[in-house]
Amino acid sequence: MIEVDLNFKKPSERTRTIMLEAAINTDYASKRGTEYIKLAEIEISNITSHEHVKIVNSGNSAILAAMSNFKGKILIPDQGGWTGFKNTAEFLGLETLELPTELGVINPTVFAEYIQEYNPEAFFITSFAGYIAEQPIKELFEICNDNGVILVEDASGGIGDVERRLGNGDNSHIIVASTGSPKIVNVGNGGFISTNDNEFLKKSKFILKTLRADPVTCAGIAEEIRNASYISSKTIEACDIIKKELQSVIHPDKRGISIALKTDDPKKVGYLLRQRLQADRRSIITVCPRYERVMIDAICLEIKNLDPGCLEEDTINEIIQIVKGIIE
Template sequence: MILPYRKPSVRGIVESKGDLKELITVIKDLLKYEMDISILPSGNAGLYVASYILRNIEKKECENILVPDMGGWKGFLEYPRTFKFNVVKLKTNLGMVDPCTLEDILRKNDIHALFLTTLGGYLVHQPMEEIKKVCEDMDVILVEDASGGVGGTCGYGDIVVCSTGSPKIINCDYGGFLGINKKIEDILRDNGKIEELKNLLKAFKVINIYGLMKEEALNARKTYRKLVEYCDILKEKLEKAYFKGEEGVCVFVEHENPGEVSKKINKVIKLDNGKSFITKCPIYERVLKKGIVLEMKKIDINSLSLEDIYEIANILKNIL
């Protein structure tokens, strides 16, 4: 079975240049809270700038950045260290944060900021509203990577980072954006750092693909909903799938021999670019448990029918 690899929309490619203000208007509509948006060349650039911001609004006694022990972005471990922060790992339930224990952990570790993905490992939606409240109560800055959750309920962070590379929900093969809320903006202004930030952002030159980004952002809710719907079907059909009943855009299935089962799947299901849609685990960016992840976000999900998904499920059931 050959599955279509997710590519940027044809209309977006044809009309790739566009108006920056229009793009920002569309992006803001996807986020839960009001943000000042900057377009960047990558999600990694956004995470770098986020770490720079944290260093410029630091509290003297707080040098620690809290990151999930799995289900995060590799950059969570790297960029804070570039700015001389200590990285502390938060124990999670396969990438999912428990708000009930978070307050105690924040207090005991003198945490300056929490880095978190809206969807842990692209697999499960974090309880973002509860996490945001805990962070606010503890005066901890929440940095949210919304790359996998944009189109769903996202944009709770004081700082929001999103990649629009490939394959993502906003799928442009390039770019990303950074959002900061009024609280962060006011602190930077009070510290005399707002102009420094503006100058740093100018250093990240961005190609004008605002038309493409806008088109993909306009389709984000549709894409996200379809991914969640089809992932729900696969989780229901596959006995050892995790996070049943939870929102996710990829599916983790436990297996004792991920290498062997990946080879079997790749023989019968592959993407039309010849690549696999399987990620072998354990891996930090998904879960630290033996198994495989079905990378549904790599597929042109809007071109698949329900019949296609049930066919995929039946093939996988026979292998797994």
């Protein structure tokens, strides 16, 4: 029996209204459609601090556009990354190297030694390792700059960071992101790529045009991205509160938008939690080992999947009590 009232993340009511109006009144060729696309690019540029932006139909399309620029080795984390990094590199015939991490989190010293030894052309990383722990993006970016490596940050989970450590173009050569469900900027589909070096976008011109987003998606992004900082901070705050009350938390002292807990029997624990914790009949539990989270026995509470409006004190406390009753 479900004992806590949770809502799965959805676009704001205003965003849904704007997307409906765009669907009725615009197309690619219309002046209004062009205005939606341009407005979305401006809003993304404002939040990433990158000068050049293109909007595409998914986060994986943004990764494809970015990775198509490279011919050499692609470095990715050994866990806590995104499977799209591996799959896209394989599709393009590029060699990938897996950087050893501390359950997804990168040690800058190890990173510096690794890239000096193996000389990758680009490094693809997510803002949060497995959504559960903030990566030291600025330090990694400085090391990349010193060694001629292009840092590509997948900021699907980090966009709108109020502390400006994540999703900040000052710390990334290229930012890619998904705006599908249930990302921080959630309009159900779409994604984007941003950079200060327009040559990257020029080289990917055919891919970007082929995989461009429609004006309805752009209209939604232009509005919903304005909520990113609120959604991000609310989710991180909820995770911080929950982590303080639970044992066996992986990376307990790092910011995250999901929570990973060690357990000897993740399948059983995951099953039990799914019976008690659902959001609009959708699961918020991930069972590990899993490359996109951590490669050990664990379960993840996907707080990022929840509508921030339901992340109030009473609800958070109910989540804590349910998890304690099953895991501890």
